[in-house]
Amino acid sequence: MTPSRSDLLQGTLDVLILKTLSPGAMHGWGISQRIQQLSQDVLAVNQGSLYPALHRLELKGWIEAEWGSSENNRKARFYSLTRSGRRQLAEETESWERFAAAVGRVLAAT
Amino acid sequence: MLRRIAGSIGSLFGSRKERELDEELAFHIEKETEENVRRGMPPGEARRAALVRFGGVAKTKDETRDVRHAVWLDTTLQDVRYGIRTLRHNPGYAAAAVLTLALGIGANTAIFSVVHGVLLQSLPYGAGERLVRIRVDAPGAGINDGRFSPPEIRDLQERPRSFADVVEYHSMWFVLLGKAEPERVQTGVVSASFFDLLGVRPLLGRTFLPGEDKHGAEAVLVLSHDYWMRAFGGDPSVVGRVFQMNDRPHTVVGVLPPIPGYPQDNDVWMPISACPFRSDPSMENDRDAGMLGAFARLKPGVTLAGAQRDLTDLAGKLEADYPKSYPKTVRLALSPVALSEELTRTARPTFLMLFGTVGLVLLLACANVANLMLARLTRRRQELALRSALGAGKGRLARQLLTESVLLALTGGALGLVVAAAGQKMLVHFAERFTPRATEIGLSVPVLLFSLGVSLVVGIGLGLIPALSPRRSLTESLQEGRERTTAGAGRLRARNLLIVTQVAISFVLLAGAGLMLRTLWKLSQVDPGFRTERVLTSRLDLNFSRYKSDDEQRAFHASLLERLQAEPGVLSVALAGSFPLNERGPANGRFRMEGRPPVAVEALPRADFQRVSPDYFKTIGVPILKGRSLEPADRKDAPLSAVINQAMARRYWPGEDPIGRRIGVDGREPGVTQWVTIVGVSGDVRQYGLANPPVEQVYFSLLQFPGLSTTCLLRTAVDPSRMERLVRADVHAIGPEQPVDHFRTLAEVHSGALAAPRLTAILLAAFAGLALTITATGIAGVIAFSVGQRRREFGIRMALGALPSSVQRMVLGQGMRPVLAGLAFGLAGAIALTRIWASLLYEVSPTDPPTYFVVAFLLGVVAVLACFVPARRATAVDPMVALRG
Numbered sequence: 001m002t003p004s005r006s007d008l009l010q011g012t013l014d015v016l017i018l019k020t021l022s023p024g025a026m027h028g029w030g031i032s033q034r035i036q037q038l039s040q041d042v043l044a045v046n047q048g049s050l051y052p053a054l055h056r057l058e059l060k061g062w063i064e065a066e067w068g069s070s071e072n073n074r075k076a077r078f079y080s081l082t083r084s085g086r087r088q089l090a091e092e093t094e095s096w097e098r099f100a101a102a103v104g105r106v107l108a109a110t
Numbered sequence: 111m112l113r114r115i116a117g118s119i120g121s122l123f124g125s126r127k128e129r130e131l132d133e134e135l136a137f138h139i140e141k142e143t144e145e146n147v148r149r150g151m152p153p154g155e156a157r158r159a160a161l162v163r164f165g166g167v168a169k170t171k172d173e174t175r176d177v178r179h180a181v182w183l184d185t186t187l188q189d190v191r192y193g194i195r196t197l198r199h200n201p202g203y204a205a206a207a208v209l210t211l212a213l214g215i216g217a218n219t220a221i222f223s224v225v226h227g228v229l230l231q232s233l234p235y236g237a238g239e240r241l242v243r244i245r246v247d248a249p250g251a252g253i254n255d256g257r258f259s260p261p262e263i264r265d266l267q268e269r270p271r272s273f274a275d276v277v278e279y280h281s282m283w284f285v286l287l288g289k290a291e292p293e294r295v296q297t298g299v300v301s302a303s304f305f306d307l308l309g310v311r312p313l314l315g316r317t318f319l320p321g322e323d324k325h326g327a328e329a330v331l332v333l334s335h336d337y338w339m340r341a342f343g344g345d346p347s348v349v350g351r352v353f354q355m356n357d358r359p360h361t362v363v364g365v366l367p368p369i370p371g372y373p374q375d376n377d378v379w380m381p382i383s384a385c386p387f388r389s390d391p392s393m394e395n396d397r398d399a400g401m402l403g404a405f406a407r408l409k410p411g412v413t414l415a416g417a418q419r420d421l422t423d424l425a426g427k428l429e430a431d432y433p434k435s436y437p438k439t440v441r442l443a444l445s446p447v448a449l450s451e452e453l454t455r456t457a458r459p460t461f462l463m464l465f466g467t468v469g470l471v472l473l474l475a476c477a478n479v480a481n482l483m484l485a486r487l488t489r490r491r492q493e494l495a496l497r498s499a500l501g502a503g504k505g506r507l508a509r510q511l512l513t514e515s516v517l518l519a520l521t522g523g524a525l526g527l528v529v530a531a532a533g534q535k536m537l538v539h540f541a542e543r544f545t546p547r548a549t550e551i552g553l554s555v556p557v558l559l560f561s562l563g564v565s566l567v568v569g570i571g572l573g574l575i576p577a578l579s580p581r582r583s584l585t586e587s588l589q590e591g592r593e594r595t596t597a598g599a600g601r602l603r604a605r606n607l608l609i610v611t612q613v614a615i616s617f618v619l620l621a622g623a624g625l626m627l628r629t630l631w632k633l634s635q636v637d638p639g640f641r642t643e644r645v646l647t648s649r650l651d652l653n654f655s656r657y658k659s660d661d662e663q664r665a666f667h668a669s670l671l672e673r674l675q676a677e678p679g680v681l682s683v684a685l686a687g688s689f690p691l692n693e694r695g696p697a698n699g700r701f702r703m704e705g706r707p708p709v710a711v712e713a714l715p716r717a718d719f720q721r722v723s724p725d726y727f728k729t730i731g732v733p734i735l736k737g738r739s740l741e742p743a744d745r746k747d748a749p750l751s752a753v754i755n756q757a758m759a760r761r762y763w764p765g766e767d768p769i770g771r772r773i774g775v776d777g778r779e780p781g782v783t784q785w786v787t788i789v790g791v792s793g794d795v796r797q798y799g800l801a802n803p804p805v806e807q808v809y810f811s812l813l814q815f816p817g818l819s820t821t822c823l824l825r826t827a828v829d830p831s832r833m834e835r836l837v838r839a840d841v842h843a844i845g846p847e848q849p850v851d852h853f854r855t856l857a858e859v860h861s862g863a864l865a866a867p868r869l870t871a872i873l874l875a876a877f878a879g880l881a882l883t884i885t886a887t888g889i890a891g892v893i894a895f896s897v898g899q900r901r902r903e904f905g906i907r908m909a910l911g912a913l914p915s916s917v918q919r920m921v922l923g924q925g926m927r928p929v930l931a932g933l934a935f936g937l938a939g940a941i942a943l944t945r946i947w948a949s950l951l952y953e954v955s956p957t958d959p960p961t962y963f964v965v966a967f968l969l970g971v972v973a974v975l976a977c978f979v980p981a982r983r984a985t986a987v988d989p990m991v992a993l994r995g
Contacts, residue, residue: 028134029141047142047163048170051135052177059181061506067130070137077134 018089025080189513211522214475216529227551236309241449244404248440257400270420277301285653288353294849298376315349315364323381337377370546457544512573523565609928617936623878624961639795641731645856646830663816684726702774737790744811750786758806894980914985925977
């Protein structure tokens with residue numbers, strides 16, 4: 001099976017963003033680069049769809065945004081995890097792992 | 111749909127967010143472009159690739175915006191659900207708050223419906239705000255808001271440039287034949303363009319056509335909506351029917367929509383050509399025959415001041431052109447009065463005062479709910495602390511509380527609508543006493559919006575209170591696992607402040623109600639000068655086409671008096687032009703005094719002229735103080751006699767005996783003075799309202815000065831209302847086509863004169879009672895809460911030997927301190943508002959000390975009780991239990 005670029009389901013993108021932000025604050029472009037990099041280009045985020053997701057997470061209170069200056073001193077919006085975002089990530093990770101394990105078991109059985 | 115609404119609300123606040131999003135996306139594209147360049151693409155190519163990779167900036171912006179709105183809606187719904195749940199778990203708190211708010215908002219909605227219907231809403235006439243009534247005064251001739259003559263109307267129609275049109279109006283009654291019984295119909299007699307000027311379109315058929323008010327036109331009628339419903343049951347086939355009036359056929363051509371009974375409550379309307387008096391050629395050209403009102407529509411852009419200038423010019427021209435009719439000494443003055451003002455003048459002060467009152471009641475209600483919320487907030491602090499520990503932001507928590515209070519207020523508002531709807535009928539009845547616009551009162555869309563607006567403002571206002579109360583740190587809040595021994599000082603101070611406000615407002619409202627009740631009492635104690643028991647009154651206006659001559663009228667009067675006098679159960683019977691407290695206005699006439707130096711006509715003294723049959727004084731119980739009453743001997747060919755009242759005797763014959771003096775009045779023929787001998791002096795009566803002092807009156811003998819407008823008065827040995835059939839039968843026996851109607855007992859007439867102040871007093875007392883209840887529960891609530899928090903302190907005090915009674919005294923003392931402060935503020939407030947009361951009071955000073963004392967006493971007693979009950983409960987606890995708990 002060759003790895004194919006798959007469209008991301010919305011919920012999956014959310015959890016990926018949370019995960020990406022767990023080491024520290026990052027701006028939108030950085031997040032998109034990081035996801036692509038970590039997934040070895042399998043998960044090519046349609047860059048535009050990143051922003052609605054970021055704003056949704058912000059409004060849910062899982063991440064918060066702050067204006068700061070980027071590497072080359074330009075104004076950029078940096079996102080970071082909130083306390084409840086961190087908890088959400090933990091929950092989502094756990095349920096993802098449960099889900100993946102279940103699917104794996106089903107596939108292995110046949 | 112919901113999302114779109116939420117979106118548009120959201121975008122109101124969103125322009126900053128919008129800009130930030132633009133910047134953020136621009137940054138992303140730039141960054142990606144740089145990256146591409148770094149990978150070796152040429153700059154133009156790099157940017158294009160970046161844009162492709164991004165996939166549609168506009169689309170992204172749209173989606174992001176949508177997300178924001180969706181989340182906003184989502185959290186709101188979540189807050190609402192959570193709010194409903196918390197309120198359901200605290201049914202006592204929720205019910206108390208909702209009920210209090212329902213009463214407050216309901217009272218406001220109800221009174222606003224009146225204020226809106228009568229004072230704010232534009233007139234129910236198409237031409238609306240440009241309508242004026244033209245007023246004429248001639249202070250030199252004692253004419254105060256007089257009438258115009260037909261030539262004057264023509265002058266008004268021709269001269270001033272400010273007016274688009276000028277129409278005339280007068281009202282008379284005629285007898286309408288063609289229904290089962292002859293009917294006396296009040297008839298508005300108007301120019302053909304009257305309804306066009308007002309902008310009134312007919313409900314059925316048409317109004318008058320141009321030319322229908324000219325001589326020789328066919329007689330046509332338009333029915334008022336009210337009369338159409340009353341007399342014809344709303345039957346549309348009435349249009350086209352023909353009725354006999356004034357010995358000629360009149361065809362009904364249309365029915366009016368429901369409009370205010372203004373200038374008067376007329377049953378039918380006719381053009382001036384159909385009115386036998388108005389179209390009489392002698393009347394047509396008599397400059398001094400004032401009988402008409404004038405209405406005009408201002409041309410667009412013309413102000414009242416402009417119209418006033420034109421009218422002043424016209425008055426000057428009239429004085430110059432007709433010096434005989436308008437000598438300089440009478441000081442002729444014409445002025446425009448806006449119709450909107452005209453229709454609501456008497457209503458305005460009362461309605462505005464009521465509006466102010468319910469506004470204060472709502473403030474009280476809010477203060478109470480605020481108190482409840484503060485108390486609950488103290489109890490909820492742990493819940494809130496916990497939620498904030500779980501990651502809820504401060505804004506989110508504030509929003510939750512706001513949602514809850516808005517929920518409470520909206521529920522209260524909805525319930526308030528029920529309250530308002532329930533009171534609607536009574537309020538319309540009430541308003542009818544003040545204005546012809548009462549029929550326009552209703553729970554219309556603007557009223558509902560008002561109610562919604564008030565609910566929202568109240569909800570948001572209450573929701574902000576917790577945000578204003580002192581913040582505490584999380585740990586501090588969480589540590590409060592136990593009741594503390596002393597109450598938080600800041601919050602208690604806020605609640606004491608609420609009590610001060612509540613007591614002060616209640617004081618003002620109670621003082622207002624008290625003053626109004628005193629006024630009502632004073633009015634009901636006024637000696638009207640006549641006896642109201644067992645007197646039946648009725649209206650008996652003779653059909654002029656049947657009883658044209660004096661002798662015909664005399665004959666009718668005489669035979670009716672004779673018949674009624676002979677009926678069993680009738681003690682005495684009288685016919686009179688009018689009777690006290692009847693709606694008929696004063697009939698002022700000029701008179702000369704024999705033996706006094708002659709004066710110019712305009713400078714002659716004036717008095718209220720009444721025509722009465724001999725037994726008038728006996729029938730309504732007015733004493734004859736001097737001389738004799740009128741007698742049957744004062745008939746046609748006997749010397750003319752009159753009785754004057756005491757006010758007249760005092761004014762014109764001070765210290766002298768008026769008996770035997772003669773006064774001269776204008777006779778039927780112009781220029782002839784008839785001399786009438788004064789034969790007696792009667793007691794004074796309050797003819798024109800209980801609050802108005804007696805006017806000077808002359809009572810002429812009806813036998814000598816007959817007339818068409820009469821009322822029939824019967825003093826009976828039995829219940830007067832049972833005599834109605836008798837009067838009808840006797841009237842119809844003499845004149846089968848003669849209507850008699852408007853039967854009332856004199857006691858009802860008297861009570862009707864008290865209706866307006868009584869209803870005002872009742873409403874004010876109800877609102878003040880509501881205010882007092884709200885305040886009492888407020889005080890009790892605050893005290894109960896504070897003693898509840900101090901139970902351990904009391905336990906310690908009592909364990910150390912304090913008697914329950916001394917603890918109670920202490921609680922009482924602390925509770926009463928804000929009450930006393932409130933009383934002081936309330937007193938100051940009530941005195942400051944003096945000017946508003948003054949116009950509504952009768953013989954009661956706006957700072958009436960007994961009223962203020964009683965109000966202060968009442969409030970004090972209620973406050974002591976409100977403090978005492980919770981104080982007692984607090985000290986009833988066993989000290990050991992309190993200490994352990």
